[in-house]
Amino acid sequence: MNRALRRVSLICLVLFVALLINVNYVQGFQASSLANEPGNGRTISATLQFQRGSIVTADQKVVAYSKMNKNFGEYQRHYPFGKMYAPVTGYNTLFSQTGIEGAANKDLAGTDPALEVHNLIDLISGKQKKGATVELTVNSAAQQAAWNALRASGRESGVVAINPQTGAILALASYPTFDPNLLATLDGNKLNSNDKRLLRDPAHPLINNAISTTFPPGSTFKIVTSSTAFATGKVADQNTPVFAPTRLTLPGTTTQLINDNGSACNNGGNPTGNGKVPLIFAFTVSCNTVFGALGEKLSASALQAQASKYNFNNPNLTLAPGMRVATSNFPLYKDPAQRAGAAIGQESDTVTPLQEAMLSAAMANTGVPMKPSLIQKVTAPDLSAVQTATPATLSTPVTPTQAAHLQAMMTNVVQSPDGTAHATAGTQVTGGITIAGKTGTAQNGINNSGLDDAVFTCYAPTTQPQIAVGVVVKGGGFGADAAAPIAVQIIKAYLASQGKG
Secondary structure, eight states: HHHHHHHHHHHHHHHHHHHHHOOOOOIIHHHHHHOOHHHHHHHHHHHHHHHOOOETTTTTEEEEEEEETTTTEEEEEEOOTTTGGGGOOOOOOOSSHHHHHHHTTTHHHHOOGGGGGHHHHHHHHTOOOOOEEEEEEHHHHHHHHHHHHHHOSSSSSEEEEOTTTBBEEEEEEEEOOOOOOOOSSSSSHHHHHHHHHHHHTTOOTOOOOOOOOOBBGGGGGGGHHHHHHHHSSSSSSOOOEEEEEEEEOOOOOEEEOOOGOOOOOOOSSSSTOOOEEEHHHHHHHHHHHHHHHHHHHHHHHHHHHHHHHHTTTTOOBSSSSSSOOOOOOOOOOHHHHHHHHHHHOOOOBBBBBBHHHHHHHHHHTTTOBBBBEEEEEEOOOOOOOOEEEOOOOOOOOOOOHHHHHHHHHHHHHHSSSTTTTHHHHHHHHHHHOOOOOEEEEEOGGGGGSSSEEEEEEEOSSSSOOOOOEEEEEETTTOHHHHTTHHHHHHHHHHHHHOOOO
């Protein structure tokens, strides 16, 4: 009997020691990871017991805040502008976060290590814990104009506006989009129902078209092609004469590249389409054959390397920690026939509206693209600064002199009566604001069966630029008709907000 008791006691001791070791291991080594598990009910409940920090625009408009819901006895997230800022704020639900809510979650939740001292002081002084305030780079006037314009178009579209000197995002809008208030509910059943409805929506409102959808760039890619021609010495400056055929037969094929409506690239001195025209004229009226011919002459590696300097082929670009941007794509086109098509923005070229804005921002900043950013400052509850954005350059694809050539060409697209964007973005429609830009009408669909996407990239004013904008309207047709007016509205609203309109 004693022997049996000893065995039972020994087994119990072993089990007790094993349990003790497991408890200590969980507390010592797994506490953090378990606390961060998405389905951890205790963690979720704990975060709802204190006020999450607000998200505000650069001009201090509150776009996300938390308020006590007396029915649940917990703090609930509110988005006063709903759909307008959804692509920026994202959402904060019981189980997950997206957008800035996800990128700055530790700051907003007050759990970032930089806030530990503030939390300790609040604990000692008996104050309730509160998250930090995240200040965006977004300008509310520009964002309002962007949202109004996209909503009026009624088409799948995206737009981004950037400060060329700093890379600060001034506006970021997507259509269609969603109301994040639907996902901020504290009712789990209602949350699941709303989430499923949004996921089933054929318009895909949860997709952020400004940074997560890629489109063909069309003729806006001629900025990169021209840039490569300057950087490699194939073309000296914007006035260099370049071959301008009416039809360009692509190497090794019977396929002919043509200009819009099959017209000659004629500045008055090339009526038969057998001669040359200045590069600036070909850019102004967007002659496909000229840039297709340039694409054939430029090496595959040179074109791809130059595109990469403008942030194509970069899978690691983010606007804030974890807020990843879809990769704009420009493959290595070894076939000269493909390269000719790629040089005018077709083939497998893809861009996000952000990428389009970055192209013009680089030109506005004398050829230097800046790293885009969406968070300007993080402020602790005691109003002390926890984090402040610092501008950073991405690369130097062209020299200031070469950038000046491209600036002159982009200015001509809008300001010259011959320019493809003159009728919709010239000073006669902007109230005197001078814009420089490039239009794009991108074919898409199988065998180009889809409606053309309208693309426009630009900056303003042409002297001392303050804003660069990229717009893509899926199925919008001509870039000058559908996309350029959207950019104009944003530019006018932003400059007016700065007292410069």
